[in-house]
Amino acid sequence: MRIGIIGGGLTGLVAANVLADQHEIQLFEKMPFLGGCLGSYSIKDYRIEQYYHHCFSGDANLFALLKDLDLYDSLEWKIGTTGYYSGDKIYPLNTPYQILKYPELSLMDKAKLAWLTLNAKKTDLSSLDGIPAERYIVEHLGRNVYTSFFEPLLKSKFGERREEVSAAWLLSRIAIRSDRGATGEHLGYVKGGFFRLIDHLEKSIEKKRGRIWKKTPVSSVSHKQDTWTVNNTNFDAVISTIPPQEFQKIGGPSIPQIPYQGAACLTIGIKREVSEGIYWLNMKDPAPYGAVVTHTNFIRDGRYGEHIIYLASYFSGTVRPQLDRIMLDDFCSRFSVSKSEIVWCRMAVDPFAGPVYTTGYKSLIPLYEQKGFFMAGMFSLPNYPERSMEGSIRAGKEVAGCVIQRSSK
Numbered sequence: 001m002r003i004g005i006i007g008g009g010l011t012g013l014v015a016a017n018v019l020a021d022q023h024e025i026q027l028f029e030k031m032p033f034l035g036g037c038l039g040s041y042s043i044k045d046y047r048i049e050q051y052y053h054h055c056f057s058g059d060a061n062l063f064a065l066l067k068d069l070d071l072y073d074s075l076e077w078k079i080g081t082t083g084y085y086s087g088d089k090i091y092p093l094n095t096p097y098q099i100l101k102y103p104e105l106s107l108m109d110k111a112k113l114a115w116l117t118l119n120a121k122k123t124d125l126s127s128l129d130g131i132p133a134e135r136y137i138v139e140h141l142g143r144n145v146y147t148s149f150f151e152p153l154l155k156s157k158f159g160e161r162r163e164e165v166s167a168a169w170l171l172s173r174i175a176i177r178s179d180r181g182a183t184g185e186h187l188g189y190v191k192g193g194f195f196r197l198i199d200h201l202e203k204s205i206e207k208k209r210g211r212i213w214k215k216t217p218v219s220s221v222s223h224k225q226d227t228w229t230v231n232n233t234n235f236d237a238v239i240s241t242i243p244p245q246e247f248q249k250i251g252g253p254s255i256p257q258i259p260y261q262g263a264a265c266l267t268i269g270i271k272r273e274v275s276e277g278i279y280w281l282n283m284k285d286p287a288p289y290g291a292v293v294t295h296t297n298f299i300r301d302g303r304y305g306e307h308i309i310y311l312a313s314y315f316s317g318t319v320r321p322q323l324d325r326i327m328l329d330d331f332c333s334r335f336s337v338s339k340s341e342i343v344w345c346r347m348a349v350d351p352f353a354g355p356v357y358t359t360g361y362k363s364l365i366p367l368y369e370q371k372g373f374f375m376a377g378m379f380s381l382p383n384y385p386e387r388s389m390e391g392s393i394r395a396g397k398e399v400a401g402c403v404i405q406r407s408s409k
Helices: 010-019 060-068 096-101 107-122 133-141 143-164 167-176 195-207 244-249 323-334 389-407
Strands: 002-006 024-028 040-043 046-049 075-080 082-086 089-092 185-190 211-213 221-224 227-230 233-235 237-240 260-270 280-283 291-294 307-315 342-355 373-375
Touching: 002 010, 002 227, 002 233, 010 024, 010 195, 010 389, 060 389, 082 143, 089 096, 096 107, 107 133, 107 143, 107 167, 133 143, 133 167, 143 167, 143 260, 143 280, 143 307, 195 211, 221 237, 227 237, 237 389, 244 373, 260 323, 307 323, 323 342, 373 389
Parallel strands: 002 024, 002 237, 024 211, 082 280, 237 373
Antiparallel strands: 040 046, 075 185, 082 089, 221 227, 227 233, 260 307, 260 342, 280 291, 291 307
C-alpha cells in the first residue's frame, strides 16, 4: 500500500516506522524539524528540548521503542523534586519533613492528601470523567487542599481553563507520578536529549525507504472512491496525526471538536541556579507562567555548562503580545536575577500543544478510522486521561495496526 501520513510528531513517526516495513510511506511535516512538542534547540555544543520532557517508570511502549532503536542504554533515571512558590517564598515538598512543614496545609489536610495519593491507582477513572476536578477535591479533601495544593498544579497545566478539567485527569496525574522515593520522584531522560529518539526514528524510516517531507504543509486532502489525495499525490490510505479540527479544515472528516489549548514556553540559559534545587516549582502566587521548571535541577551533572530553566504558560485562542518579554521581566524581578546573568533565551509557541481534559472528554475521543481516514495523536484513547510520550507511541502503533488490518481485508 501507499500510505500518506500528516504530521511528524511522535505518533506520526511511530506509525511511519511500523508501516514502512511493508508499505510505501510518505510523511508530511510543515515545520523544518520533526518531533512536534519533542522538537529541540541547538545551543552551542548541546541540544535541549523546546518544552520540558521526562518519562515515567511504567512507560513500557517507550522502553520497547528505545530498545528497537538501540537507545535503551542511554536511558538514565534521576530524581525530580517539586515545590510551591507561595507568598514570595519557595517551599520544597519532597521529604516527609518538608511536607509536614508546609504552612499552607493543616495536618488533617496533609493526611487527606496522603490518603488520596495512596488510593489514586485504585480509582475507577471512567467514573470521574464527568466530575470537575475542583468539585471532587473540595468534596473529598476540602477547599483549602484545593486552593493551596491542587489549583497551582491545574493552573500550571491548563491556565484559564483549569475549572473545566475533569477529576479523571487529576487522579490519573497523581497515579502516574506515584513512583516516589524519600527525596522526590523517579523520572527518566535520554542522555543527550530526546532529540536522539526523533533522529533515530527518522533514520529508521528512511532506511526502510520511507519518504519524509519537512517544511511541507498539507493544504488539501480529498477522498474519491478508493483513492485518497494529499497535496495532489494519490495514496491508498491516509493517517492524520494533527488536531482533528485542523484536519477538517483541509478536507478531513467532520467529527465532534476536541478542546485544545496552546502552550508558550520560554527557555532560559542562566549563569546560576535560582529555584533552591527544585526541578518543578508550581507558582501559587499570580505570575505570567504557571511553573518554573529547572531542567538542570533534574539533570545535575553540569553537562550543559549553564543552568536551563523553562517558564511554562498555557493559553486559549491567541498568545498574549510580547509574552516572552513579560515572562522574562517577571522572572528576573521575582527571583532577583540581573539581565546580565541571562546567557540566552528562546520562546516556543504551539497553538495546539495538547487537549484540555474537560468533563465529558472521553465521549469526544475519535476512533482510529473516521469515514475512510485514519486519525491518531494526542487526542487518541492511549493519551486519555493524561497525554504522554507513552500514549503517543501507543497511538502510533495502534493506528498502524488498524491500517494493516484494513489492508488485509
